[in-house]
Amino acid sequence: MRIGIVCYPTFGGSGVLATELGKALADEGHQVHFITYQQPVRLNVFNTNIFYHEVRVPTYPLFDYPPYEIALASTMVDVIMNYDLDLLHVHYAIPHASAAYMAKQIVKSKNGRNIPVITTLHGTDITLVGKDKTYEPVVTFSINESDAITAVSENLKQVTYKSFPITKEIEVIPNFVDVSRFNKKPFDAFKKVIAHEGEKILVHASNFRKIKRVDDVIKIFAAVRKQMPAKLLMVGDGPERPATEELARELNVIDDIRFVGKQEQMEEILAVSDLFLLPSEYESFGLAALEAMAARVVVISTNAGGLPEIIIHGETGFMANVGDVDAMSEFAISILKNESHLEQMKQAAFERACTFDIQYIIPQYEKLYSRFCRMEIIK
Numbered sequence: 001m002r003i004g005i006v007c008y009p010t011f012g013g014s015g016v017l018a019t020e021l022g023k024a025l026a027d028e029g030h031q032v033h034f035i036t037y038q039q040p041v042r043l044n045v046f047n048t049n050i051f052y053h054e055v056r057v058p059t060y061p062l063f064d065y066p067p068y069e070i071a072l073a074s075t076m077v078d079v080i081m082n083y084d085l086d087l088l089h090v091h092y093a094i095p096h097a098s099a100a101y102m103a104k105q106i107v108k109s110k111n112g113r114n115i116p117v118i119t120t121l122h123g124t125d126i127t128l129v130g131k132d133k134t135y136e137p138v139v140t141f142s143i144n145e146s147d148a149i150t151a152v153s154e155n156l157k158q159v160t161y162k163s164f165p166i167t168k169e170i171e172v173i174p175n176f177v178d179v180s181r182f183n184k185k186p187f188d189a190f191k192k193v194i195a196h197e198g199e200k201i202l203v204h205a206s207n208f209r210k211i212k213r214v215d216d217v218i219k220i221f222a223a224v225r226k227q228m229p230a231k232l233l234m235v236g237d238g239p240e241r242p243a244t245e246e247l248a249r250e251l252n253v254i255d256d257i258r259f260v261g262k263q264e265q266m267e268e269i270l271a272v273s274d275l276f277l278l279p280s281e282y283e284s285f286g287l288a289a290l291e292a293m294a295a296r297v298v299v300i301s302t303n304a305g306g307l308p309e310i311i312i313h314g315e316t317g318f319m320a321n322v323g324d325v326d327a328m329s330e331f332a333i334s335i336l337k338n339e340s341h342l343e344q345m346k347q348a349a350f351e352r353a354c355t356f357d358i359q360y361i362i363p364q365y366e367k368l369y370s371r372f373c374r375m376e377i378i379k
Helices: 013-027 068-083 093-111 136-144 154-163 188-194 214-227 241-250 266-271 287-294 325-337 339-354 358-370
Strands: 002-006 031-036 050-054 087-091 117-121 148-151 170-172 200-206 230-236 257-261 275-278 298-302 317-320
Touching: 002 013, 002 068, 002 093, 013 031, 013 050, 013 087, 013 117, 013 287, 013 358, 031 068, 050 068, 068 093, 087 093, 087 358, 093 117, 093 136, 117 136, 148 154, 154 170, 200 214, 200 266, 200 287, 214 230, 214 241, 214 275, 214 325, 230 266, 241 257, 266 287, 275 287, 275 325, 287 298, 287 339, 298 325, 298 339, 317 325, 325 339
Parallel strands: 002 031, 002 087, 031 050, 087 117, 117 148, 148 170, 200 230, 200 275, 230 257, 275 298, 298 317
Antiparallel strands: none
């Protein structure tokens, strides 16, 4: 199949999933065309089946804001017609689904082809941005006009139905992880650089926005630090970082925390970690948690959104209500003090992550594509 994938190229979950999906499809022999404004951060391999098409947005004094959606739709049309794509798979509704609808109508007017559009909903495109009155009518229309709609969790599916008048079936195809990538042995030298006296290592990774509640991460770590030697790695960046650093200074734990910025090789960091903290207000799925579990790291999170769909409380990790820092701190301290229990839960987390391995999820997308593609899948 010749598949066009439209996504954001950043470190966010939607871009990561879309890129990993495209790479896996290319490995299966499908021709994959990424269409976005810069090369996705996870698109770091060479494969003859992978093509990248940059969306260029001309700037004119007339426009205060460059019309990216129009440029995106035009690029889609160009790629569809020049490479004879079988379908478009757009990730994150805004503005990709509406741009795909526009491209579909243009292609139909040019050569009569009805290019199928599959829209995958990821989270904040529904729970936050899409609800804005400025965008809601376009979001609703473009989702309903998609030939197929998927969501990354059952929770997100139900939230979408509650938030928008969606008239079509939403299919759940969960996020996935390449277990072989994250199942790595830790580099002792790297671990000693971070925790040279054998301290436990906790980690958090996000875009440091309010919804991630990164201040709770610092509070949990401060509680742990009172009970035992420990280090915290803060991976990522975003608007809440300055306030987070200030809180770490106020709680006198800044010397045991490293803010390491955005990292592409998360598997190396997770390999030396003991606990992953994710006290988010909402997670549509929790891809960061799943990657941690694949690296045999126990996750302590909130029970928000889709997280209960991947974490089994008390077996593969622990969950608490949003904002319940005391409970999450107690879970962290309890498991870190019991080495045998910690190792048992690490193994359970890994086994749970294996059920979301990429080898089980990719066939679900291929089956979906085959319903709309002109060519059946050839294996």
